[in-house]
Amino acid sequence: MNVKIKKRIIAKKRAEELLEYAIYNSKNNVPLSIVQANIIKNLCTKFNVRLDFSNRMLFCHKCKRFIVPGFNSRIRLSKIRKSINITCLFCGYSYRKMIVNSQT
Ligand SMILES: [Zn+2]
Known part of the structure; x- marks a missing residue:
């Protein structure tokens, strides 16, 4: 498998994991959830990942x-x-x- 595709798969997995934490934190800790959402956005644009x-x-x-x-x-x-x-x-x-x- 190509290295680029491997990186993309790992990035998508990490973005989805981080999204769960961001949704959880949006109820109690809003600034943290915003930071996590920004990290997800940067991850998706850097590795060209399209979420569901x-x-x-x-x-x-x-x-x-x-x-x-x-x-x-x-x-x-x-x-x-x-x-x-x-x-x-x-x-x-x-x-x-x-x-x-x-x-x-
Ligand atoms: Zn809007």
Whole structure:
């Protein structure tokens, strides 16, 4: 296996582990969770890692901040479009994920 691919796999694993800690700390220790989220973002950009949708929706698409559902983001289901509507409560930007023929 290529070294580059190996590095990418390790980076993804570490980013997902760190994300669990960041979500846990977002309830008690908010500054620490922000630092951890910044580390995750840097890790993903450095090694060109793409997280799964369930992890990617924890970062706002516009302002790129760490948003946790129930604390600083709102998630609603749309009956008309059959989609998940995610709203960032920092900048007010909302985006949709269609769930009709989605794999995730
Ligand atoms: Zn935002």
